Amino acid sequence: MKIYFDYKIFLQQKFGGPSRYFSQLFENLNTNKKKAYIVSPFYINNYLDQSNFKENIYGKKIYSRRFGGKFYTYFNKKISKIIFSRLRPDLIHTTYYDHDLVSQKKPVVLTVYDLIHEIYSKDFAFKNYYRPKKNIIEKVDHFICISKNTQKDLINYYGVDEKKTSVIYLSGFDSSKKFSIKHQHSKPFLLFVGTRNRYKNFSLLIKAYSSENFINSNFDLICFGGGKFNKEELELFKDHNLDLNKIHQIEGKDEILISLYRSATAYVCTSFYEGFGLTLLEAMQQGCPVLSSNTSSLPEVYGDAALTFSPYSVEELRKSLNKITSADSTREELSKKGLKHAKNFTWEKCTQDTLKVYKSLI
Secondary structure, eight states, rough: EEEEOHHHHHHSSSSSSHHHHHHHHHHHHTTOOOOOEEEEEEEEEGGGGOOOOOGGEEEEEOOOOOTTHHHHOOOOHHHHHHHHHOOOOSSSEHHHOHHHHHSSSSSSEEEEEOOHHHTTTTHHHHHHHHHHHHHHHHTOEEEESSSSSHHHHHHHHHHHOGEEEEEEEOOOOTTTOOOOOOOOOSSSSEESOOOOOGOOOOHHHHHHHTHHHHHHHHHEEEEESOOOOOOHHHHHHTTOOOOOOGGGEEEHHHHHHHHHHOOOOOEEEEEEEEEHHHHHHHHHHHOOOOEEOOOOHHHHHHHHSSSEOOOOOOOHHHHHHHHHHOOOOHHHHHHHHHHHHHTOHHHHHHHHHHHHHHHHHH
16 A cells, blocks of 8 residues: 655644644554655655655755745645656545645545634635635545544535545654653743634633733743734733733744643643644643633543633633642642543554545545
């Protein structure tokens, strides 16, 4: 069995959930003696540099596509077609929506992470992209959905036959790798991870954090990833009389994020919507207590191992923050529950379930 992964996600992401998912799947498939190939003539992704199967990666790393995104995409398409014809794979697992690949006379699998663009179409000006995306979806042979909630949304928005879908959960960090501490913070802190705009609902955390003097006086707030604070966010902090010396924004690799999970008082997820909620699982894997909104796919991920709140209620989040910051016993209980619950999500199970999908199509 030859499995072909395309370049799309590896030219888009240096690191992040989707590209980590595909690189981990690629590693596990080859470890299990399956012939998986990543064809990305030019890529920016860091995970590919850590691969144990570099001989099955067709590509060269570039360090930025800022000044040549269209150039690299154009040549990736041209070169990939040549390599595809030489490899003659049995199956294509596209890393994102790709019109060229669904036109090939091979079974095509597409992993659907979420339908955020459809649900928040006004925020993303999605209307012009809907038809091309629908045309691709109509030609896909099977869909892997990363949660039951995503499966339901895919069926509702695109009318996909449920028989053409499978729910396969992701895992978090690779447990076989050893990570050393890469970042330490001198004060207790709450952690927020990823982008902060639109449906991420970051302002809810700021409103709840600022409403309780005990919390904002004794705990810093660290935001990992998502870029530097913008003008609107700085105005939000100012409007809520927050000390800017207590709010930090950090970028970095997985090693830094793992260090933050391990030392945070709690991880807080305020999203209105998530396709899976990978950061919740990452936090639980590292023993970090989780506070999460109670919407979309998130309950599938946290189970009984989180303090929950409505993403529309500042008061509910404030109470949860008070509970987690004022009692060591609460943090210890959530940490133990999270560690136990996270063991239900493994890359090995993800790989084996994905292999069943492949075999059903070949």
